[in-house]
Amino acid sequence: MDRDEVMAKVTEIARDIFDDDELELDDETIAADVDGWDSLTHLSLMNEIENEFEIKFEMKEVQGLNNVGELVDVIMERIA
Amino acid sequence: MYSFRELTKAAKKETEGKEYRLAVLGNCATQFLAQTISGYAHLEGMNLKVHDADYNQIEAQLIDPGSETYGFDPDYILLYLAPDKLYEEFMELKADERSGFADSVMQRLSSFWDMISGRSKAEILQMGFSEIDDRAFGNFGNRVPVSFNYQLRKLNWLLEEAESKRAGIYPVDLLSIQISLGNERFYDPVLYYNAKVNIALDSWGYVARQVYEVTRALQGHVKKCVVLDLDNTLWGGVIGDDGLAGIEIGELGRGHVFTDLQLWLKQLKDRGILLAVCSKNNEDTAKEPFLKHEEMVLRLSDFAIFVANWEDKASNIRYIQQTLNIGMDSLVFIDDNPFERNLVRSMIPEICVPELPNDPAQYLSFLQGCNLFETASYSSEDADRTGMYQAEAKRRESEAAFASMDDYLISLDMEGYAAPFDELHYPRIAQLTQRSNQFNLRTVRYTEEDIARIASDDKYVTLYYMLKDKFGDHGLVSVVIMERTTDEEFFIDTWLMSCRVLKRGMEEFIINRLVEEAVYKGAKRIKAEYIPTPKNKMVEHIYDEMGFDCIGEGLYSLDIDKFNKLKTYIIEVRQNGQR
Numbered sequence: 321m322d323r324d325e326v327m328a329k330v331t332e333i334a335r336d337i338f339d340d341d342e343l344e345l346d347d348e349t350i351a352a353d354v355d356g357w358d359s360l361t362h363l364s365l366m367n368e369i370e371n372e373f374e375i376k377f378e379m380k381e382v383q384g385l386n387n388v389g390e391l392v393d394v395i396m397e398r399i400a
Numbered sequence: 401m402y403s404f405r406e407l408t409k410a411a412k413k414e415t416e417g418k419e420y421r422l423a424v425l426g427n428c429a430t431q432f433l434a435q436t437i438s439g440y441a442h443l444e445g446m447n448l449k450v451h452d453a454d455y456n457q458i459e460a461q462l463i464d465p466g467s468e469t470y471g472f473d474p475d476y477i478l479l480y481l482a483p484d485k486l487y488e489e490f491m492e493l494k495a496d497e498r499s500g501f502a503d504s505v506m507q508r509l510s511s512f513w514d515m516i517s518g519r520s521k522a523e524i525l526q527m528g529f530s531e532i533d534d535r536a537f538g539n540f541g542n543r544v545p546v547s548f549n550y551q552l553r554k555l556n557w558l559l560e561e562a563e564s565k566r567a568g569i570y571p572v573d574l575l576s577i578q579i580s581l582g583n584e585r586f587y588d589p590v591l592y593y594n595a596k597v598n599i600a601l602d603s604w605g606y607v608a609r610q611v612y613e614v615t616r617a618l619q620g621h622v623k624k625c626v627v628l629d630l631d632n633t634l635w636g637g638v639i640g641d642d643g644l645a646g647i648e649i650g651e652l653g654r655g656h657v658f659t660d661l662q663l664w665l666k667q668l669k670d671r672g673i674l675l676a677v678c679s680k681n682n683e684d685t686a687k688e689p690f691l692k693h694e695e696m697v698l699r700l701s702d703f704a705i706f707v708a709n710w711e712d713k714a715s716n717i718r719y720i721q722q723t724l725n726i727g728m729d730s731l732v733f734i735d736d737n738p739f740e741r742n743l744v745r746s747m748i749p750e751i752c753v754p755e756l757p758n759d760p761a762q763y764l765s766f767l768q769g770c771n772l773f774e775t776a777s778y779s780s781e782d783a784d785r786t787g788m789y790q791a792e793a794k795r796r797e798s799e800a801a802f803a804s805m806d807d808y809l810i811s812l813d814m815e816g817y818a819a820p821f822d823e824l825h826y827p828r829i830a831q832l833t834q835r836s837n838q839f840n841l842r843t844v845r846y847t848e849e850d851i852a853r854i855a856s857d858d859k860y861v862t863l864y865y866m867l868k869d870k871f872g873d874h875g876l877v878s879v880v881i882m883e884r885t886t887d888e889e890f891f892i893d894t895w896l897m898s899c900r901v902l903k904r905g906m907e908e909f910i911i912n913r914l915v916e917e918a919v920y921k922g923a924k925r926i927k928a929e930y931i932p933t934p935k936n937k938m939v940e941h942i943y944d945e946m947g948f949d950c951i952g953e954g955l956y957s958l959d960i961d962k963f964n965k966l967k968t969y970i971i972e973v974r975q976n977g978q979r
Contacts, residue, residue: 336405337409360431360432363594363597364404364408364601367404367405367602368405371602376590379594382590
């Protein structure tokens with residue numbers, strides 16, 4: 321899976337969680353840009369990504385993320 | 401199981417239907433618990449409003465009668481003490497104080513229950529405790545009272561003991577979820593340290609389901625009968641082909657699989673679930689193993705009804721349901737054959753048909769995992785329910801021999817008995833208010849605690865009725881609660897009756913006795929109401945038939961001056977000294 325495909329998959333999950341079919345994510349997107357991205361939906365999003373890609377984030381990774389681009393980077397590392 | 405994402409999304413939805421209200425109180429953040437229960441209920445079609453109290457506010461919320469929790473007017477209050485919080489408390493204790501930990505937590509819970517009972521009519525749903533074994537003492541911790549695991553297990557046991565002695569507390573068995581999922585799935589340390597959520601996100605659905613199922617049972621949705629196929633379901637092989645010596649039960653082949661299944665079913669029967677047979681077989685052939693096979697656990701006397709013929713199973717199940725006179729949605733159909741399962745499922749959508757695994761060795765653990773037999777009550781009368789239905793079958797047979805209905809009713813030698821609620825019968829009375837759906841005029845559900853309160857309140861006149869005849873004892877079959885609304889007027893808050901005793905003069909006997917009681921208490925008029933539900937159409941006109949005047953939609957009134965005693969062949973039996 322290449323980076324664009326991962327971004328597309330993450331976007332698909334996020335659209336479902338935030339109930340917004342037209343939501344677009346890019347590397348620079350941060351939580352504050354997205355309606356409904358709060359602490360609860362964040363956990364839900366991370367959980368769905370873990371299940372989808374069959375990975376488990378480490379605590380440092382979860383806490384250190386600054387934007388969607390970094391999230392996709394972590395996923396890329398894990399599935400490599 | 402629904403995912404966490406599905407549950408939290410569904411939590412925002414609205415559902416039609418009767419509204420129930422649940423307040424969640426915990427010693428931790430209960431947002432996840434509240435949201436997933438709400439989501440689960442909506443996904444299953446229950447209109448459940450969930451109120452989430454603030455973090456660690458149990459005492460403050462429960463002690464103040466004006467608190468948000470009581471203001472929410474909940475039907476249920478769920479109490480949740482998270483084990484990780486208890487562990488923190490435990491670690492703060494000095495070593496010599498730790499051996500009293502379980503007792504002190506139990507005292508705290510009892511005091512919560514007392515506060516709720518005095519201030520609210522809500523049922524208490526008490527979450528049990530999942531385990532944290534820190535292995536500080538290794539296996540040896542099992543015998544060390546100052547180990548946390550020792551105290552936590554003791555606490556679970558103290559809790560069960562306290563619940564068994566007190567009405568109105570409904571356990572939610574969290575430990576059973578931890579055991580079935582395993583620690584790996586149940587806990588998520590990363591999530592815990594990130595968000596202080598002590599149960600893995602994907603496990604919350606199971607917790608929510610457990611809470612949901614307890615509320616369903618409290619609302620009267622319980623399974624009452626298991627309809628069973630025989631060949632390759634209750635034994636291995638086909639009795640018609642393999643013969644008595646060839647079927648697998650007991651020592652032969654996979655026999656233990658079926659022996660254990662039968663033992664489990666026998667236990668269900670002994671606690672009041674009816675068993676019925678629905679088999680494609682000649683009747684004689686089908687009955688032979690129950691009569692002649694020494695290793696068979698179930699016997700013919702364990703079945704309320706036995707149907708073996710070559711008709712289609714959907715028709716036979718309808719016959720069984722009509723004969724037993726219970727709701728189709730209270731039936732479970734167990735059959736190894738996918739064709740029969742699909743047929744029954746498509747012809748009768750209300751019935752529950754578990755999708756059995758292929759291997760009979762997995763039947764039992766699968767069925768147990770389905771948790772189909774949730775209940776909110778248990779009384780000693782449950783044990784004999786099968787006998788009552790069998791006596792009913794005999795009555796039906798003898799009914800055919802009489803020229804007129806009156807002759808038949810006279811021949812039954814019926815004796816009725818009526819008395820105000822007494823403590824011995826509180827459990828059975830409460831259970832009837834929870835289980836009766838068809839002959840139930842207003843379908844008000846009461847718990848044992850409610851019943852005790854009503855029985856001791858002068859504002860109410862209560863009666864329970866028993867009936868027996870020459871074929872057997874029906875036990876407690878009807879419940880009446882009248883509320884005094886003015887000096888001269890009573891209102892029938894509750895009238896329900898077991899459908900087993902329909903149309904044999906019991907309705908008339910009940911009304912005669914109820915009027916007599918009202919007269920004694922000085923009433924001149926009795927008001928009554930019929931509230932329609934999807935299930936109680938059978939009593940739509942009962943008050944008309946009993947001589948009440950209709951005074952509005954579903955509203956009735958009876959002037960006692962004008963009342964003529966109704967005809968019945970039931971003779972009243974009175975105890976010594978009774979009026």
